[in-house]
Amino acid sequence: MIYLIDVCAHDGAQIVTLRFGTVGYTTQPSDDPADAWFEPRIIQPGNYERYAFSQSATSGSARVGAGEIILANPDGALDHLLDYAFDGYQLTIYGLSSFDAPWASRTVMFVGTIEQAEFTWKRVVLRIRDRLAELDEPIQTTDYAGTTIAGGMDEAEGRPEDVKDRPKPLLYGVGKNLPAVAANMFDHIYEVASNGVASVDAVYDRGVALTASGVYPDLAALRAASIASGNYAVCLSPAYVRLGSRPAGQITVDATEGTSSADRSAASIARRILEAQGFVAGDDFDAASFDALHLKNPAPVGLWTGTDEMTILQALNLILGSIGGYIVPDRLGMMHVGRIELPSAAPVVxxxxxxxxxxxxxxxxxxxGDQGAGVPAHKVSVNYAYNHAVSDANQLAGGAEESFVAFAGEEWRSVSAEDPAVKDRHQLAVALTFDTLLAAEDDAEAEAQRRLALYSQRxxxxxxxxxxxxxxxxxxxxxxxxxxxxxxxxxxxxxxxxxxxxxxxxxxxxxxxxx
Structure with missing residues (x-):
């Protein structure tokens, strides 16, 4: 078999395509591209690794697949490529049965991007990455300006000493006890989610529930509204809360993003995040795989980014990992989602x-590479309903409801599924714990049972x-x-x-x- 590569790069004036092969190869005039010459310079046509998670693991976070292609350059004929920009540009590896095989018979072996080109005395090394590298970018690129320094300003950008240059929060799905950001503390305005929400379900001041008093179309209308003490009003897109009076302490919010429950599943949220970042169904990701994963587990989940840096890939790992899911690019660079389970589809080979x-x-x-190194599990615990603002009773007001105090005091709720019989056979049987973004107890219990069935056997x-x-x-x-x-x-x-x-x-x- 011979290998050919298309390498895209920017030469300072435009994007160009460079072509190399393990042997010299020219396409025919009727081919596309026509009369293209692949220069015989490939020493190593590509080695790379890709995993659904990490090597030998069946859970955890996906990582960007990586490898390299090595080109021969003993004559220095490729030295001019030092001035080319390769980072982030596409690379395609093709396989052909022989040097005289028709171009139409080629097989696409890999589509990815280039991290950089490295030059030695005799070689050029192209560091390659799969398309997950495109997700290793900030999920939120809008930061607080830190310019809201007085009341009466038609903005909510926070004070410079508080949140300047920090990302604005995003909410996907269900959010509980979110510590809303003081975006305009002078007018008692707090930001919940810059991407907007379907509803603000509750607002608490040191754990004491405030009274809802209206929904306003935008920030200006919200700031101009008259709100009684002990009440709050909201703007939903972007999502702001404004109080009727100065708060006694920390403001936390329950909110829901997504117009329907079907929009709050892990698969639906993952797709929405990709689309918000400019990825297109059919071109960049396989919509059918998202639909299939949603049908397997339509349970609502919730991710709130707060004001911390988070990449798209980190967000997707947290969301999909909640149901044992993953996201991977195929050989053609098309992204697919799925979950770890016993295979039910017909084998491809x-x-x-x-x-x-x-x-x-x-x-x-x-x-x-999992917890317990694959030894069967006698117990699986699933953590759910993440609490973003853990507070003990001393931090809450005396009027806070008992149920809220109980919720606020713990970071997670947890459910378990057990099979004591596993320990009768496996003396080192393990207890596995999975953190998830699942919102409801019933869904967490179902996921615990599913994972126990998977991991309790060899x-x-x-x-x-x-x-x-x-x-x-x-x-x-x-x-x-x-x-x-x-x-x-x-x-x-x-x-x-x-x-x-x-x-x-x-x-x-x-x-x-x-x-």
Whole structure:
């Protein structure tokens, strides 16, 4: 097999496409692109790693896949590329069966971006990343100006000593006890979410519930409103709360974003975040995978960013991780979501003894990188209903309701699912705990039961060594069948692909599969 790459870069005047190959290759006049020359300079056509989470893990945070391509440059003919900007530009790796194979028969092996180009005396190294790198950017790019220094100003940008240059908060889904930001303390205006909310459900002053007195269309109308002491009024987009009098202490808010309950599931919120950042269904992400994940778990979740820095990827990890989910780009750079579960889809490939590279390691059963290293769990606890403003009774007013005091005193609520029989067989059986953004107890209980069913039995994580040409249909989140005369797999068993390590120079791929 030969490999060809398209590399986009900016030469200072425009975006250009550079083309290289493991051998020289020219497309035909009827091809697109026509008469394109791929210069034979590739030493290493690409090695990179991608995982649904991290290596050997079935939960946690996704990370950006990374690798490198090495070009030969002993003659210095590529030295002029030092002046090119490569960072953030797209790279595509193609595979062809031979140097005389038609361009139309090419297989797209990888679509990603370039982090940077590094130059040595004889080589140019292109550091490559998958498309998750595009999500490793701030989710909120609007900061407080810190210019609200007196009452009567038609703004709510906070004081310079309080929030200047800090991100404005965002809310997705359900938010409980949010410590609203004093955006205009002189006029008693507090910001809840700069992206707007569907409703403000309650406002508390040191835990004492205030009385709702109206909804206003914008900040100017809210600031001009007459509000009685002990009351509050709101503007929903952006979401502000204004009090009728100076507060006694910390102001916290319960609010809900999303026009319907269906808009508050992990999958729906993840899609909304991508779309808010300019990603387009069909071009950048697979809408069908989001719809499928929503059907699997439509439970409401809630993420509030506060005034801390947070990346898009961090937000998606928190949201999707609440239901055991993940987001991954496929080989073509299209982003998909899914969740860790026993595979139910038909396998995209059947791997038998003939396809496995014994000399490379064959099939290895490995411990997972999860809590307990894959030892079965006798108990699973799920934390839910995150409290953003933990307060003890001394910090709350005497008039705070007992239920609020109980809620405010703990960071999480927690539910558990147990199977004591697991400990009868596994002396080192573990108790697993998962932090989630689930909003409701019933949904947390259902997720605890689901994860107990998954983790209370022996599951296998295999590393399978095969030729890269046999895995063109395989991708993260796909089902594969492993059928070998070892490890009880002679009848074949379905696994979920959770990791891929590609080495195109050697023509080998290591698949991590779980089931």
């Amino acid at each position: 059947r791997l038998d003894r003939a396809l496995i590279l014994d000399q490379e390691g064959g099939v290895e059963r490995a411990a997972t 599951r296998d994580l295999f590393r399978v060594h095969i030729k890269s040409e046999f895995v063109s249909a395989v991708d993260l989140g796909r089902t594969i069948e492993l059928a070998i005369d070892r490890f009880g797999l002679s009848a074949g068993k379905h696994f979920l692909c959770t990791g891929m390590e590609e080495d195109f120079e050697r023509g080998t791929t290591i698949l991590e599969v779980y089931g």
